[in-house]
Amino acid sequence: MSFISKRIGQIPPYLFAEINKKKAAMIESGVDIIDLGIGDPDLPTPKHIVDKLVEELQDPYQLKYPSFTGCAEFRNAVADFYLRQYGVKLDPETEVLALIGSKEGIAHLIPTLIDPGDYVLIPDPSYPVYRMATMLANGQYFNMPLKIENNFEPDFTAIPREIVKQARLMLLNYPGNPTAATVDLSFFNQAIEFAQKHQIPIAHDSAYNMVTFDEYKAPSILQAAGAKEVAVEFGSLSKTYNMTGFRIGYVVGNKEIIKALSILKSNTDTGQFTPIQKAAAFALNSNQGCVAKHNQIYKQRMLSMVEGLKSIGVKVEPPKGSFFIWAPVPKGYTSSEFVTSVLQQTGVILTPGNAFGPSGEGYFRVSLSVPSERLHEAIERIKQNLKIMIS
């Protein structure tokens, strides 16, 4: 007899927890590991944001329970950001909710919208939380394959009618993790049309909304006509401002969905620490020069990695956003075989594509969140060893 619920029993160990175990063992045995696996920015949180947090910590009133939906400063800052960035007007009272990181919000949204047995339409490959949170809610997921020939966009017409009927939520994510794919507003228009027609709400995960290169500006799904009737969008301070440890994000859009999510949250987590919300509001309201600076760094890293991969025969187009490269494994390898060989022969950690869903098989993900010297070292090691592996 196990004490553990069937729900938890069916969940495989969190992907990066497993990789970290292997990494620790290799470090222990003296290997100089370069981790291009996890997507956690190596760049520091900008100083003005940390200073603001320290300042807010001095006010004893801020150290009490936070308000359930988030402090007014934070919700207003998110609404102002949407108006500035996308021209989308939001009511900070009813259309913005603070989250303890967007991961928390996504995981809690699923049981907010589905009953046991209902379907969630999930991009494949995608962020593992979508799948696992669906399983934890006793739901079923339907994988929407993302294919390179469709710019890693799902084909809505390929979803079987029976599944469409039982679907209570669709998840999307652009700029995408792990695919680094980006879309134009026309894709969101199509998605909203599908959502309206079948009355299936959409949650768009825009964790990388501000991690973009050159002229490309990632659209918000809320820019699509009628989007607020059927959609919410998750945003995060984590990747934009290197604030992953702060645990602060938000969800915006459809009022009814946001209200329902806040009911679930008010009975579980009581919200994020107010000084963190205030520091996050300050980040959104301040000069955005730091964001442009980070993106410039990611772009340089991305270009040298694309070149490095090309030089060993791995073909990839430079992405327009995110800090990932999604590349096909060399012929003759599965994703796991390739990533395991690279780790054993070079000490470089990559993520196998199939960890993000069955359609990720045949790919690997490179995260650009290491300093450029280390990235160059990784490219050199891969160059020297992979030629041998491929030939």
Ligand SMILES: *Cc1c(COP(=O)(O)O)cnc(C)c1O
């Ligand atoms: C990093 C990431 C998140 C989580 O962000 P937090 O706000 O730190 O919880 C959500 N979605 C995707 C696709 C991510 O890569």
